[in-house]
Amino acid sequence: xxxxxxxxxxxxxxxxxxxxxxxxxxxxxxxxxxxxxxxxxxxxxxxxxxxxxxxxxxxxxxxxxxxxxxxxxxxxxxxxxxxxxxxxxxxxxxxxxxxxxxxxxxxxxxxxxxxxxxxxxxxxxxxxxxxxxxxxxxxxxxxxxxxxxxxxxxxxxxxxxxxxxxxxxxxxxxxxxxxxxxxxxxxxxxxxxxxxxxxxxxxxxxxxxxxxxxxxxxxxxxxxxxxxx
Numbered sequence: 443x444x445x446x447x448x449x450x451x452x453x454x455x456x457x458x459x460x461x462x463x464x465x466x467x468x469x470x471x472x473x474x475x476x477x478x479x480x481x482x483x484x485x486x487x488x489x490x491x492x493x494x495x496x497x498x499x500x501x502x503x504x505x506x507x508x509x510x511x512x513x514x515x516x517x518x519x520x521x522x523x524x525x526x527x528x529x530x531x532x533x534x535x536x537x538x539x540x541x542x543x544x545x546x547x548x549x550x551x552x553x554x555x556x557x558x559x560x561x562x563x564x565x566x567x568x569x570x571x572x573x574x575x576x577x578x579x580x581x582x583x584x585x586x587x588x589x590x591x592x593x594x595x596x597x598x599x600x601x602x603x604x605x606x607x608x609x610x611x612x613x614x615x616x617x618x619x620x621x622x623x624x625x626x627x628x629x630x631x632x633x634x635x636x637x638x639x640x641x642x643x644x645x646x647x648x649x650x651x652x653x654x655x656x657x658x659x660x661x662x663x664x665x666x667x668x669x670x671x
Contacts, residue, residue, distance in 0.1 A: 443546065444495070446610035448503045450538065451491035453531060454484050454558075455502075461528070464521040473572065480565060487558045494554045522576045525569050526588075530596050532569065533632060534603055536562050537625050545614025570635040578638040589633045593626070600625040 458481030465477035492502050519527065539562060543555035577585050604611065604618040611621055 443542075443610040443613050444498060444500055446538070446607045447491055447495060447542070447551075448500065449606070450535065451488055451495065452503050453535075454491060455488035456484070457481070458484065461524060464524060468521060476568065480568065483561050483565070487561065490554050490558065494551060497550060522573070525573055525576070526592050527595075529566070529569050529573070529632065530592070530599050532562060532566050533596060533628060534600055534625055536566065536628065537621060538603070538607070541611060541614045541616045541621070545616060566632065567635065570632060573636045574638060577636060585637055589637060593629050593633065596629055597622070597626060 458477075462474070462477055462481060465474040468474065495502055536559065539555045539559040543552050543559055546552050546555070577588070580588070600622045604621045608618050611618060
């Protein structure tokens with residue numbers, strides 16, 4: 443279990459400078475400020491996990507190969523693809539921290555995991571909102587294949603984490619296959635939140651030629667009035 447916490451601590455650490463720079467180039471000051479707050483929360487997670495490790499008499503790691511791969515992939519991409527890669531780590535982290543919160547018998551570990559989990563549960567909708575707007579700029583035929591590819595990468599990443607953290611997950615009462623299945627089950631909500639809705643052409647009104655029975659001077663109101671987002 444402790445080795446898993448060490449590896450996740452590495453993943454939470456970092457200055458986020460690359461992501462912040464891309465957010466600044468998006469020409470949306472509100473989003474850029476929000477990204478800085480996100481990075482600050484991730485850095486706070488790293489501090490919390492470092493203190494938890496210190497309380498257990500364990501050091502932090504200077505690095506881990508999985509974190510190195512994710513960071514290099516993200517830095518090679520634009521904001522949209524960087525967020526998609528980041529979302530893989532976020533979705534996997536949701537299941538890990540939930541297992542850590544619920545499966546450990548140590549009150550301090552459970553408290554730290556619960557605090558981080560509460561933040562991560564807000565981070566995912568935040569990134570989904572930005573990705574939703576970003577994917578709306580893509581041609582419609584490209585959107586679903588992109589998210590299908592994202593789910594394949596998420597599946598591969600969850601398999602790697604399950605293999606790498608298998609013994610620790612078992613101590614938390616969670617088997618490898620269940621971990622992967624839970625991660626993939628949660629991905630459906632992410633895909634639904636990110637993909638812009640498919641707009642269907644309204645069916646023709648079959649009664650459009652029918653004579654109106656409204657009294658003179660009266661107005662008919664559609665029951666479907668309102669503004670479509």
